[in-house]
Amino acid sequence: MMEPDLVVPTMEAIRRWAGVSVPNAAARQGLADMKGMIAEIEAVRAAMVFEDEPSSFEAALAALKEAP
Amino acid sequence: MNAPVSSDLTQLSMTESADAFARGDVTAEALVKASLARIDAHDGKVNSVIRLDRDAALEAAAAQDKARAAGKPLGKLAGAPMMHKDMYYRAGKVSTCGSKIRRDFVAPTTATVLERLDAAGAIDMGTLNMAEFAQNPTGHNAHHGDCHNPWNLAYCTGGSSSGSGAGVAARFFTAALGSDTGGSIRLPATICGVTGIKGTQTRVSRAGVMPLSFSADNVGPLTRTARDAARFMAVIAGHDPKDPTSSREPVPDYEAALTGDIKGKRVVVLETTFLDGADEPVAAAFEESMKVLAAQGAVVTRITAPEIMRAVNAYTAVVSRVEGATIHGNWMRGRSEDYAIHLSARLFGGYAIPGHYYVEALSRRGPLLRRFVAEVMGSADLVATPTLKTRVPTLAETDIDADAANWERFMAVSYNTRPFNYLGLPTVSIPCGFDDRGLPIGLQLAGRPYAEGTVLQAADAYQRVTDWHLRSPAL
Numbered sequence: 001m002m003e004p005d006l007v008v009p010t011m012e013a014i015r016r017w018a019g020v021s022v023p024n025a026a027a028r029q030g031l032a033d034m035k036g037m038i039a040e041i042e043a044v045r046a047a048m049v050f051e052d053e054p055s056s057f058e059a060a061l062a063a064l065k066e067a068p
Numbered sequence: 069m070n071a072p073v074s075s076d077l078t079q080l081s082m083t084e085s086a087d088a089f090a091r092g093d094v095t096a097e098a099l100v101k102a103s104l105a106r107i108d109a110h111d112g113k114v115n116s117v118i119r120l121d122r123d124a125a126l127e128a129a130a131a132q133d134k135a136r137a138a139g140k141p142l143g144k145l146a147g148a149p150m151m152h153k154d155m156y157y158r159a160g161k162v163s164t165c166g167s168k169i170r171r172d173f174v175a176p177t178t179a180t181v182l183e184r185l186d187a188a189g190a191i192d193m194g195t196l197n198m199a200e201f202a203q204n205p206t207g208h209n210a211h212h213g214d215c216h217n218p219w220n221l222a223y224c225t226g227g228s229s230s231g232s233g234a235g236v237a238a239r240f241f242t243a244a245l246g247s248d249t250g251g252s253i254r255l256p257a258t259i260c261g262v263t264g265i266k267g268t269q270t271r272v273s274r275a276g277v278m279p280l281s282f283s284a285d286n287v288g289p290l291t292r293t294a295r296d297a298a299r300f301m302a303v304i305a306g307h308d309p310k311d312p313t314s315s316r317e318p319v320p321d322y323e324a325a326l327t328g329d330i331k332g333k334r335v336v337v338l339e340t341t342f343l344d345g346a347d348e349p350v351a352a353a354f355e356e357s358m359k360v361l362a363a364q365g366a367v368v369t370r371i372t373a374p375e376i377m378r379a380v381n382a383y384t385a386v387v388s389r390v391e392g393a394t395i396h397g398n399w400m401r402g403r404s405e406d407y408a409i410h411l412s413a414r415l416f417g418g419y420a421i422p423g424h425y426y427v428e429a430l431s432r433r434g435p436l437l438r439r440f441v442a443e444v445m446g447s448a449d450l451v452a453t454p455t456l457k458t459r460v461p462t463l464a465e466t467d468i469d470a471d472a473a474n475w476e477r478f479m480a481v482s483y484n485t486r487p488f489n490y491l492g493l494p495t496v497s498i499p500c501g502f503d504d505r506g507l508p509i510g511l512q513l514a515g516r517p518y519a520e521g522t523v524l525q526a527a528d529a530y531q532r533v534t535d536w537h538l539r540s541p542a543l
Contacts (some may be wrong), residue, residue: 010420014416014419014420017419018393018397018400018419019401020400020401020404020416022416023400023404023405023407023412023413023416024409026410026412026468026469026472027412027413027416027417029413029472030414030416030417031416034420034421037382037385037386037421040378040381040382041386041428043378043382044378044379044382044383045428047375047379048379048432048435056434057433057434058270058434059434060433060434060437060517061268061269061270061315061518062517064437064438064441064517065317065517065518065519066515066516066517066518
């Protein structure tokens, strides 16, 4: 199977930005699978609006707790 | 009148052990010696132990016996032998975190949860095998050896708290700390046939605990019964000044709430997503468990899983991968060859995820939790799913370092558990049957935020009328 276009530039970006070199073939294969993550985020992003107001996960936990 | 204490002390649960000790029916020394003997006899096959602190355990037991003889007040867990996943720091002791990289790491501090267990009189006998840096759902470990399922040694234990699940199931000790970032308590619990709970996010202090993903890490117990888990959680939960992220919500007496009465509790089954493609024995055991809860007066309803589950799953992956990669940055720069292949590969991918994905994933966590509770739990107290959709896989068929073709089966293991970490909800796994190969099946119950008591109440009620949790493997 042909390697997706994103693999080589992503490896290079990681090396430049994080200083980490690709450790093995499995890691390179894993980058190819990133196409799936990108597609998923694009799909769910379309279904949700980014909120203008700050939102807090901890506040949601407190607000939604079980009634005594 | 109390029942006579079993002649085989390793068959006593954590609460049975502590209660027998408190009554004077058994010494802590006898409990610890029975545990040590069982480990000596059988752990060569299971490989659940990393370090056995034999002398320290016997000294701690002697101290508890002396305290009881002197009439001093006893802790709630006094005399109960335990071991813990090798990622809970104890000052001066090595904590390998299941890795080669930390094989000689001497912890500079003691985890708050260990201090709380010590104060409650629990006997810490040493440390347990785990997935390398708690980063896989099967329990494979290239550095310390794979942990084996005591029900059938060819099968995986679930991970990452592999030794915790296997050791509790094998009756090596009464309880163990695990940790859960995507299912790492609940998976070994279901796969080894024991009880495991992760609390609401931030319910238990993480001070002195190896981090994996700050946003999703949870500390919790694996035990034989829901009653054990209730008592254990009451000891370790609650705010800790050393962990400013820990919750300030008061901790109720979970055990006192175990009345067996679940009449009117509303249980919702998510018919899609969590049951799609479930293996037949798993689906059958799950449906039977719903009948049991209904027969006890719970009101079981069924809905389609909400559309937001897709977003929950996508964002879960982003958060854990970015945080994991960041935590491991120095080692990935300097010694990536010292990780197992699958782990360095996974960590490497985390650096590819852009910052705005991460911020997006965190910023939508609150809104998605609100929607989940509104759409799923608006009229329910509990959500029920199988903990693992498939039958327990073998070690060989989930070994991705040996064969990359095993990737899908490997990732599928945590499919039903991961969402509850992103959502931060308290979730328990309890045994609810066995498959046609004799491996355990688990029922997962999640509650609203801070509803650990309700989750444990339902688990305990179920265990009062079933005996899956009482079965132990022949070793």
